[in-house]
Amino acid sequence: xxxxxxxxxxxxxxDVGAAIARAQTLGEHxxxxxxxxxxxxxxxxxxxxxxxxxxxxFTFAESDHLVxxxxxxxLKFRGHTLAWHSQTPDWVxxxxxxxxxxxxxxxxxxxxxxxxxVRAVVGRYKGRIQTWDVVNEVVDENQPDGMRxxxxxxxxxxxxxxxxxxxxHEVDPAAKLVLNDYNTELPRKRQAFFELVRKLKAEGVPVDxxxxxxxxxxxxxxxxxIEKTIELFAGLxxxxxxxxxxxxxxxxxxxxxxxxxxxxxxxxxxxxxEIFDVFRRQASHLSSVTVWGLADDGxxxxxxxxxxxxxxxxxxxxxxxxxxxxxxxxxxxxP
Ligand code: G3I
Numbered sequence: 001x002x003x004x005x006x007x008x009x010x011x012x013x014x015d016v017g018a019a020i021a022r023a024q025t026l027g028e029h030x031x032x033x034x035x036x037x038x039x040x041x042x043x044x045x046x047x048x049x050x051x052x053x054x055x056x057x058f059t060f061a062e063s064d065h066l067v068x069x070x071x072x073x074x075l076k077f078r079g080h081t082l083a084w085h086s087q088t089p090d091w092v093x094x095x096x097x098x099x100x101x102x103x104x105x106x107x108x109x110x111x112x113x114x115x116x117x118v119r120a121v122v123g124r125y126k127g128r129i130q131t132w133d134v135v136n137e138v139v140d141e142n143q144p145d146g147m148r149x150x151x152x153x154x155x156x157x158x159x160x161x162x163x164x165x166x167x168x169h170e171v172d173p174a175a176k177l178v179l180n181d182y183n184t185e186l187p188r189k190r191q192a193f194f195e196l197v198r199k200l201k202a203e204g205v206p207v208d209x210x211x212x213x214x215x216x217x218x219x220x221x222x223x224x225x226i227e228k229t230i231e232l233f234a235g236l237x238x239x240x241x242x243x244x245x246x247x248x249x250x251x252x253x254x255x256x257x258x259x260x261x262x263x264x265x266x267x268x269x270x271x272x273x274e275i276f277d278v279f280r281r282q283a284s285h286l287s288s289v290t291v292w293g294l295a296d297d298g299x300x301x302x303x304x305x306x307x308x309x310x311x312x313x314x315x316x317x318x319x320x321x322x323x324x325x326x327x328x329x330x331x332x333x334x335p
Contacts, residue, residue, distance in 0.1 A: 001028055001031050001032045001035065001319050002320060002321060003035075005321055005325075005329070006329050006330060007035055007036050008036040008037060008314075008325075008328060008329060009036065009037070009038050010329075011276075011328060011329065012280075012283070013280070013283035013284075013286070014279065014283055014286045014287055014288050014289055015038035015039045015076060015287065015288035015289070016036070016037055016038055016039070016288070016289055016290075016291075016328075017037055017038060017039035017040060017041055017076070017078060017288055017289065017290035017291070018033060018036075018037045018039075018040060018041070018290065018291050018293065018294045019040070019041045019042070019043040019080075019244065019290065019291070019292045019293050019294075020033065020040050020041070020042060020043065020066065020294055020298075021042065021043055021044065021045065021062070021066075021298070022045075022062055022065055022066065023298065024294045024298060025065070025066065025069045028319055029294060029295070029319065030069075032294060032295065032315060032319050033073075033075075033294055034073050034075070037075065037294075038075065038076055038288075039075055039076035039077065039078060039288055039290065040066065040070055040075050040076075040077060040078070041077075041078040041079075041080050041133075041243070041244075041290050042062070042063060042066050042079075042080060043080075043292070043293070043298075043300070044087070045062040045063045045066055046063050046079050046080055046081065046121065047080070047081060047084065047087040047088075048082075048084070048087065048088045048089060048092065048117065049087045049088060049089050050062065050063070050087075051063065051117075051120075051121055052089070052117055052120070052121075053089055054089070054091065055091055055113070056116075058120055058121075058124075060124060063125075067125055067128050067129065070128075071128055076130050076131070076288075077125075077128060077129045077130060077131070078129070078130075078131045078132070078133065078178075078241075078243070078288070078290065079121075079122075079125065079129040079131065079132040079133065079175075080132075080133040080136070080180075080243075081132075081133040081134070081135070081136040081180065082114075082117065082118050082121065082122070082132060082133070082134050082135065082164050082168065083114060083118075083134065083135045083136065083152060083160055083161070083164045084135075084136040084137060085137065085148065085150035085151065085152060086137075092110070092113055092151075093110070093151040093155070095109065099151070100151065100155050101154075101155065102154060102155055102156075102157075106155055107155050107156050107159070110151075110152075110155050110156055110160070111156055111159060111160065111163050114160055114163055114164060114167075115163055115167050118134075118163075118164055118167040118168050118171065119167060119171055122167075122168050122171040122172050122175070123171050123172070126171065126172045126175075127172070127174070129172075129175065130174075130175060130176060131175065131176040131177075131178060131209075131241070131288075132168055132172075132175055132176070132177055132178060133178045133180040133211055133243065134164050134165050134168050134177045134178060134179065134207075135160075135161050135164050135165070135179050135180070136180045136181070137180070137181050137182060138150070138152070138153065138161065138179075138181070138196070139181050139189060139192050139193045139196060140192075141186075141188040141189045141191070141192040146192030146193075146195060146196060147196070158200075161179075161200065161205065162200075162203070162205050165177055165200075165205045165206050165207060166205070166206065168206075169206040176208045176209055176239065176287075177206055177207060177208045177209070178207075178208065178209045178210065178211045178241060178243070179196075179197060179200070179207050179209075179210055179211065180210075180211030180213065180243050181193055181210075181211070181212070181213065182213040182214075182215055182244070183213075184210075184212045184213070184214075184229050185212065185214065185216075185221050185225045185226045185228075185229045186221060186225065187225070187228075190225075190228070190229050190232060193210070194232055194233065194236070197210055197233070197236060197238060198236060201236060201238070207238065208238065208239055209238055209239035209240060209241055209287070210233055210238055210239075210240050210241075211240075211241050211242075211243035211244075212226075212229060212230075212240065212241070212242050212243065213242075213243050213244035213245075213292075214226070214242050214243070214244060214245040214246075214275075215244060215245075215246055215248075215292070216245070216246075216247055216248070216271075216275070217247060217248040217249070217250060217251050218247055218248065218249055218250075218251065218264070218267050218268050218271050219251050219271075220251060223274045223275055223277070223278050226275060226278050227278045227281070227282065230278070230282040230285055230286065231282070233285070234282075234285045239285075239286075239287050240285050240286050240287070241286065241287055241288045241289070241290070242279065242286065242288070242289040242290060243290050244290060244291075244292040245275070245289060245290065245291045245292060246291060246292045246293065246299065246301060246312035246313060247268050247271050247272060247275075247312050247324065248301055248310055248312050249264050249265075249268060249310055249311065249312065250308075250310060253305045253306065254306070255308075256306070256308035256309065257308075257309050258309070259309075260309060260311060262335075265311075265322055265323050265324070266323050266334070266335045268312075268322070268323060268324050268327075269322065269323025269324050269325075269326055269327040269334050269335065270323075270327060270334060271324075271327070272314070272323075272324045272325075272327030272328050273327035273328070273331040273334060274327075276289075276327065276328050276331075291313055291314060292312075292313075293312075293313045294313070294315065295313055295314075295315035295316065295317065295319050296311035296312070296313050296315065296316050296317050296322075297317040297319075299311070299312055299313055314328060323335055
């Protein structure tokens, strides 16, 4: 890794984090991680399919490794995620072969499963995981009530959200509890997300912060929309975090480069700068900004929505600083 470049830890006012798996704690990746980052989020290791693949059978090998590593190296830890519709084993939503329904009995069963999951996972890392994405991706702005029709919502209504936050807070009262979602910078989704957070806060559900994932591309959405979102939520008095930032080099779902042109990487650098200009202006409302991967060799975008070369992060495959890094660390040094 480059020893002579400034640490991202020196970006003032908020923590800078990276999503990681075990591979990012080893060798040169580990050196890059500890040189530049204040905080980590496991990309997959704490999801339900990873931690409780069968009812009551918990598998914590990878998450233990990551939490131990973070503790040893003074990295803060963001837990991700306790209740989500994706990467959740089928058994959670079933009774034998039968899918759970909205009857009181099924609802109670699903909420019991959620409660014991949250107790086990949050309890295991109490005091070592400072922030939890408690509930992930529940908004669907195309529904009349703005809520995604997931099995969670179909069976329990809003109660899974209330239960997850209540139990997480009870088990670790010091942890910062986050409601996380994507596309929160788009006007209709922003509004639906806002209404949900306002409703939960009014009920006294212990939502401490909102998470804006911010999976964006080199052109869209405009930085001004990101700023509007942060300003809107600032009015609710909740903390805010950027939880999964990356900047795709494509503006559509089909294009594919064999080599990404240097001018596109430069454009990406200016795009990171413009987005971090918003964060720097809004720093009093933001406690952390996490990029969804340590370096381009570990990005989900190389297989989504199609398999293609898509380097969306701050460091390249060789762990060298890209223009994107300079857009964050020192925009005066952009090409
Ligand atoms: O674990 C298996 C492995 O055994 C197998 O060999 C391999 C072959 O494909 O697949 C592995 O599982 C993959 C897993 O990532 C771990 O690498 C899954 O197929 C793959 O679907 C999964 O993708 C993850 C995705 O969530 C799934 O929804 C990405 O890594 C992860 O970065 C991504 O993260 C989500 C956030 O949690 C929520 N917000 C959106 C974000 C991006 O989709």
